[in-house]
Amino acid sequence: MVSEIIHKDLPFELVEYQNRLKKLKKEMASEGVDYLLVNDPVDLNYLLGYRSWGFTFLDWQVLIISLDYEPILVTRKLESTNFKYQTWIENMVTFSDEEDPMDRTIEVLTQRGVVNKRIALSFHSWFINANQFLALKDKLPNDVEIVDGTNITIKCRLIKSSREVTYIRQAADITSKVMNQIKEISNVYPTENDIAQRIMNDLISSGSEFPATPPFIGVGKRSTYGHPTWENYKTSKGDVVFLEFSGCTYRYHAPIMRTLSIGEPSNQAKRFEETSRGVINTIIDSIQPGMKVEDIDRICKEYLSSKNMNQYFHNRIGYSVGIGFTKWMDGMSIKKGVDMELQENMVFHIIPFITDFEISVAISETILINKNGAEKLTNAPQEIFVLDNE
Structure with a gap:
C-alpha cells in the first residue's frame, strides 16, 4: 500500500x-x-x-x-x-x-x-x-x-509550508515574465482580445496551468469596472488599459495588476500611478511579523490621507492568496477589524486600485510575510506601461 x-x-x-x-x-x-x-x-x-x-x-x-x-x-x-x-x-x-x-x-x-x-x-x-x-x-x-x-x-x-511557498514563487516568476513581455505587443491600437491572446499565450508557453480566473482586461472607462474580461473593445490614443492576471503552478497563484497607456498617459493617470506605487511600497516597507492584518488597511488609509487621495480608493487593500480553482483569493480579506496576527509564510495580494470612475490605475504585488517583514514576489516595473507603436 x-x-x-x-x-x-x-x-x-x-x-x-x-x-x-x-x-x-x-x-x-x-x-x-x-x-x-x-x-x-x-x-x-x-x-x-x-x-x-x-x-x-x-x-x-x-x-x-x-x-x-x-x-x-x-x-x-x-x-x-x-x-x-x-x-x-x-x-x-x-x-x-x-x-x-x-x-x-x-x-x-x-x-x-x-x-x-x-x-x-x-x-x-x-x-x-x-x-x-x-x-x-x-x-x-x-x-x-x-x-x-x-x-x-x-x-x-493561511500559513504556507516551504513547498507551498516554492510553488507560489514559481507562479510569481511566470506572472512577472508575462507582465514584463506585455510591452512587446506590436499592434498600434490593440483590442482587448489582442491583449488577452498575448497574455494567455505567454502564460501557457511559460509553464502556467489554467489559472483560477481569466485575465481581467478593461480599456478606457472599462478600466474602472470590477473584474472586466475581454470583449474585443479597441483601444484609442490616450486610453488606459487595466490588467490583472496570474500564473499558476499546482493550483497556486501569484497575481499582479498593472496599467497600460496607449501613448503618453494623462496627468490624472500619472497622479494615480504615483499614489498606487506609494501605497504598495509604504505597505511593503512597513509590514513586520506580529502586526495585525488590519494594520495593513490602516497603513494604506494613512498614506492616502497624507496625499489627500482617499476619495479615489473604494475597495479592500488586499487578501490572502494561494490555491485557486474559481478565484485565487485564499479566504481572508485585509480590512479593519481583522485582528489576526501576521505570521511568517502568509501570502497576500496587495491591491491599491485608484479610480475616479472615469479611469483607473493599479500597481499591485503578491507579497510573502517573512521573519524580517514583507518580500515582494512579483517583479515588474511599478509604472504605467506605455504602448506607442505609431
Whole structure:
C-alpha cells in the first residue's frame, strides 16, 4: 500500500498531507466539532491533492473528516479516478448519476455514528446549495447540530509550508515574465482580445496551468469596472488599459495588476500611478511579523490621507492568496477589524486600485510575510506601461 501511495501523482510528500490533516483535526477539536464536511475544491486540494475541474460538472462531492475515523470521500463514480490517482485517500464511496448523492452521504455518516454530534460545513461555500443543505438537515437525526465551519480550513491554509511557498514563487516568476513581455505587443491600437491572446499565450508557453480566473482586461472607462474580461473593445490614443492576471503552478497563484497607456498617459493617470506605487511600497516597507492584518488597511488609509487621495480608493487593500480553482483569493480579506496576527509564510495580494470612475490605475504585488517583514514576489516595473507603436 505504501509503494502505491508514493507513486501517486501528488505535488507534496504524503507526510505534508498527514500534517495538514492533523492540524485540521486540532482546529476541529478546538471548535468542538465532531465531523467536518469538506466540498470546496480548494480544501480538497489542500487536504488531498485533488486538482480536477470535474467539480464543475458535479452536483455534490464531499470529504467527511471526523476526529475518530480516517477521512472518507463521497464522489461521483466518473470522477473517482481523479481521486484514485491524484490524491492519497484510500477510503471512497461512489455514486452513479442515477443515485442520490445525499443518500450516500447520510449512509456514511450514519454508519460512523452522528447521534448527538456537531457537524460543521462551510456556510460560505459555493459548492453546497440550499436544497443540499436542507436535505442534510432533513435526513440527519434531529439531535445533530449543524454549524458553520468556514474558518476551520481557512485558518489551516493561511500559513504556507516551504513547498507551498516554492510553488507560489514559481507562479510569481511566470506572472512577472508575462507582465514584463506585455510591452512587446506590436499592434498600434490593440483590442482587448489582442491583449488577452498575448497574455494567455505567454502564460501557457511559460509553464502556467489554467489559472483560477481569466485575465481581467478593461480599456478606457472599462478600466474602472470590477473584474472586466475581454470583449474585443479597441483601444484609442490616450486610453488606459487595466490588467490583472496570474500564473499558476499546482493550483497556486501569484497575481499582479498593472496599467497600460496607449501613448503618453494623462496627468490624472500619472497622479494615480504615483499614489498606487506609494501605497504598495509604504505597505511593503512597513509590514513586520506580529502586526495585525488590519494594520495593513490602516497603513494604506494613512498614506492616502497624507496625499489627500482617499476619495479615489473604494475597495479592500488586499487578501490572502494561494490555491485557486474559481478565484485565487485564499479566504481572508485585509480590512479593519481583522485582528489576526501576521505570521511568517502568509501570502497576500496587495491591491491599491485608484479610480475616479472615469479611469483607473493599479500597481499591485503578491507579497510573502517573512521573519524580517514583507518580500515582494512579483517583479515588474511599478509604472504605467506605455504602448506607442505609431
